Amino acid sequence: MTDYNDSLDLTGIACPNNFVRTKLKLEEMEPGQILEVILDDGEPIRNVPRAVKEDGHEILKAEKIDNKWKILIKKA
Amino acid sequence: MTEYNIKELKSGGLMKQKEKDIFSLRLRIVGGFVKSEQLIKLSEIANKFGEGYIHLTTRQGIEIPNVNIKDFETVKKELAGVELQMGACGQRVRTVTACQGKECSHGLIDCLLLAKEVDKKYFGIGGHPHKFKIGITGCPNACIKPQENDLGIMGRLKKRFVKENCNYCGLCAEICPVGAIEVDRDSEKILFDADKCIGCGDCVYSCPTDAWRKRQEGYAIFVGGKMGKFPKLGVKVFDFIETKERVFEIIDKTLEFYKKFGNKGERFRETLDRVGVEKYKNKVS
Numbered sequence: 037m038t039d040y041n042d043s044l045d046l047t048g049i050a051c052p053n054n055f056v057r058t059k060l061k062l063e064e065m066e067p068g069q070i071l072e073v074i075l076d077d078g079e080p081i082r083n084v085p086r087a088v089k090e091d092g093h094e095i096l097k098a099e100k101i102d103n104k105w106k107i108l109i110k111k112a
Numbered sequence: 113m114t115e116y117n118i119k120e121l122k123s124g125g126l127m128k129q130k131e132k133d134i135f136s137l138r139l140r141i142v143g144g145f146v147k148s149e150q151l152i153k154l155s156e157i158a159n160k161f162g163e164g165y166i167h168l169t170t171r172q173g174i175e176i177p178n179v180n181i182k183d184f185e186t187v188k189k190e191l192a193g194v195e196l197q198m199g200a201c202g203q204r205v206r207t208v209t210a211c212q213g214k215e216c217s218h219g220l221i222d223c224l225l226l227a228k229e230v231d232k233k234y235f236g237i238g239g240h241p242h243k244f245k246i247g248i249t250g251c252p253n254a255c256i257k258p259q260e261n262d263l264g265i266m267g268r269l270k271k272r273f274v275k276e277n278c279n280y281c282g283l284c285a286e287i288c289p290v291g292a293i294e295v296d297r298d299s300e301k302i303l304f305d306a307d308k309c310i311g312c313g314d315c316v317y318s319c320p321t322d323a324w325r326k327r328q329e330g331y332a333i334f335v336g337g338k339m340g341k342f343p344k345l346g347v348k349v350f351d352f353i354e355t356k357e358r359v360f361e362i363i364d365k366t367l368e369f370y371k372k373f374g375n376k377g378e379r380f381r382e383t384l385d386r387v388g389v390e391k392y393k394n395k396v397s
């Protein structure tokens with residue numbers, strides 16, 4: 037298991053609010069710290085990891101648990 | 113009508129309104145991109161010579177309604193000062209439409225650049241049986257609706273797989289819109305069906321570990337789309353054209369084909385349906 041510094045449960049949060057909240061949370065964090073984000077499948081998993089990558093952060097892990105996805109983001 | 117008017121009418125972009133001597137001026141706009149200084153000038157012209165507004169066309173164009181023909185030369189000069197020209201009407205290659213392409217996060221090609229090049233080479237060219245519309249869209253999301261054009265161009269991507277990077281998380285399989293990828297986590301295998309893939313690049317841009325990487329960008333080509341009284345969607349004739357040069361060659365040969373085989377007054381789709389898509393493909397291949 038990879039440890040993380042902070043976590044956001046974005047279940048039920050639609051695009052693009054889920055990404056906006058991810059972004060705001062990352063802004064509060066220090067470079068190198070790790071954020072865990074829980075996303076619904078469908079549009080959220082289609083959009084959020086891509087947008088996070090575009091902002092230059094690293095995605096360490098993506099894992100599907102039932103109908104949700106858990107992703108670990110390392111802040112750039 | 114005086115001889116002068118007839119000559120101007122033929123040069124394109126002047127559309128007669130119901131009122132005597134009043135015209136709507138259609139401008140040559142490429143892909144809906146308009147500079148701010150041009151917008152300022154358009155506002156001035158619409159206030160001075162029109163009725164204070166412009167009209168945006170469905171093909172991303174601009175028209176200035178309610179201009180008296182006597183002011184036409186003056187307006188044309190003012191437009192030229194901000195690099196704006198009159199548009200095309202009639203049996204010509206019309207306004208080239210384009211989406212944001214490079215500025216959109218899904219964009220796979222530089223639509224504006226390509227639209228400018230296509231416009232430069234083909235805009236206003238006549239001599240074929242009917243009008244000819246070209247639209248350029250940055251990715252398979254098809255926002256510019258390339259399938260509604262006589263010839264539509266769509267950005268596409270080919271990718272490669274870096275096995276060592278993959279951790280078999282399954283994200284790419286989850287998001288692929290056409291189910292072209294299967295991930296077998298237990299045996300650590302990826303199955304990719306290239307025939308299903310539409311080249312959207314979603315897997316490349318979402319893969320956490322950069323296991324899917326862009327190999328090359330290219331272009332899909334659609335032909336025979338039209339709207340109007342009898343709408344038809346264009347059909348895809350080329351899946352992946354690798355170079356711009358080849359895209360231009362296809363446009364050249366398509367216009368040649370249309371001139372040669374099209375009956376008077378016939379839209380390109382009608383020519384295609386009559387002569388056959390296979391014959392067309394042979395001629396342009």
Ligand code: SF4
Binds near residue numbers: 253
């Ligand atoms: S077609 Fe693709 S690149 Fe163009 S605007 Fe739509 S999503 Fe963006």
Ligand code: SF4
Binds near residue numbers: 277279283323324
């Ligand atoms: S998203 Fe990337 S890492 Fe995950 S299974 Fe697909 S190729 Fe492998």
Ligand code: SF4
Binds near residue numbers: 310312316
């Ligand atoms: S490029 Fe698009 S269609 Fe092709 S495999 Fe990737 S996600 Fe699927």
